[in-house]
Amino acid sequence: MTLPDFTLPAPTALPQSSPAPSHQHTNKLGVTSDRDALALFLRRASRRSAETLRRYTRELVRFTLFLRRERLKSYQDCTVADIEVYVNFLHHPWPHWQQPGMDQSNPEKVFFPNAIRPGKSTDQIITVLNSFFSYLQATGYLSGNPVHGFDKSGEKVARGHGETRFFYEDEWQLITQAISHYPDHKPRHKLEKARLAYILGIAYGLGLRQSEMTGHTCKDIKRDSSGQLVLVIHGKGRRLRQLPVNDNVLKTIIRYRSLHGLEPFAQDDFPLAPCLRPVASDGSFRAMSSRQMRKWFTQFMEHCAEQTDEDGAELASRLRSKSFHSLRHTTLSHLARSMDIEDLALFAGHEAITTTQQYYTPEKQRLRELTRDHGLLSE
Numbered sequence: 001m002t003l004p005d006f007t008l009p010a011p012t013a014l015p016q017s018s019p020a021p022s023h024q025h026t027n028k029l030g031v032t033s034d035r036d037a038l039a040l041f042l043r044r045a046s047r048r049s050a051e052t053l054r055r056y057t058r059e060l061v062r063f064t065l066f067l068r069r070e071r072l073k074s075y076q077d078c079t080v081a082d083i084e085v086y087v088n089f090l091h092h093p094w095p096h097w098q099q100p101g102m103d104q105s106n107p108e109k110v111f112f113p114n115a116i117r118p119g120k121s122t123d124q125i126i127t128v129l130n131s132f133f134s135y136l137q138a139t140g141y142l143s144g145n146p147v148h149g150f151d152k153s154g155e156k157v158a159r160g161h162g163e164t165r166f167f168y169e170d171e172w173q174l175i176t177q178a179i180s181h182y183p184d185h186k187p188r189h190k191l192e193k194a195r196l197a198y199i200l201g202i203a204y205g206l207g208l209r210q211s212e213m214t215g216h217t218c219k220d221i222k223r224d225s226s227g228q229l230v231l232v233i234h235g236k237g238r239r240l241r242q243l244p245v246n247d248n249v250l251k252t253i254i255r256y257r258s259l260h261g262l263e264p265f266a267q268d269d270f271p272l273a274p275c276l277r278p279v280a281s282d283g284s285f286r287a288m289s290s291r292q293m294r295k296w297f298t299q300f301m302e303h304c305a306e307q308t309d310e311d312g313a314e315l316a317s318r319l320r321s322k323s324f325h326s327l328r329h330t331t332l333s334h335l336a337r338s339m340d341i342e343d344l345a346l347f348a349g350h351e352a353i354t355t356t357q358q359y360y361t362p363e364k365q366r367l368r369e370l371t372r373d374h375g376l377l378s379e
Contacts, residue, residue, distance in 0.1 A: 166329035
């Protein structure tokens, strides 16, 4: 893993390794530089999942560069005030950070291309920073955590009043129609229509996260002890689960592989989320990256939004706001109609059953019934 140059600018530059914390006798991390401390934490994060590593690397590298370039500080010197400045900066990035050239080792990289919205997006970044500084404090590398107790800005939701971002019935109907009626009069369009049905068919059929789609292949489809096909997933937090591959999912896989002249089904490296065309050199397919996957799905949502009629502005806006994860929410919401909560939690791989409760909304239905006749009537 290659990290940027974190040397402080002159004239206040510290040695390349940065000064070791003054409490060295309590430092159990085994390193004495910020660069090494960050690398060690990211290696730890990589054991959770590739998506966790990607997200932690992005947030911690750009925070560290900001801390060094703008605040002229190491981790040891970071204060609550620095965190406040950084959060305000996230909401209103300075122009020179929205251009390439801020890191000599990666001169084309733009670290803050867009402003971060207050609320959940900001809170997720704060969570990453808090996890990092808590780790440095717990291992004795730092004496304190400047992020501890930082007030998050996301609104709180009372029990039973949360909204799960699944596709509503009108959205889902439009999406399925958009796949069926996707233009196929050109070779590229025909390939894209088939890929849409393949990727979305697997993702919906198995309730997979985006990182699980990009990180697994047909090689991960195996037979269990009873001889049935299962997809072996190393998901969030590296938790292992085995999802039954039913006939619908299997037919989806066979149809797409056959289109490309491959064996109808084989335990090979064919991706669950492939690029549109094979690699020219050897004819093999590679998986989309997380960024490619997000861009691909955003483009499809834009295509769906364009299919709405002149009275569908609100529907189009809702479609444009949805992410790939909404597909997983939709799967679990649909399954919740016929599965009990324990089985759904097992299928979803939820560590806590409270996470699964969001797909069951008896409170809202009960409140509607109980308040149906309540009100002040005037003749």
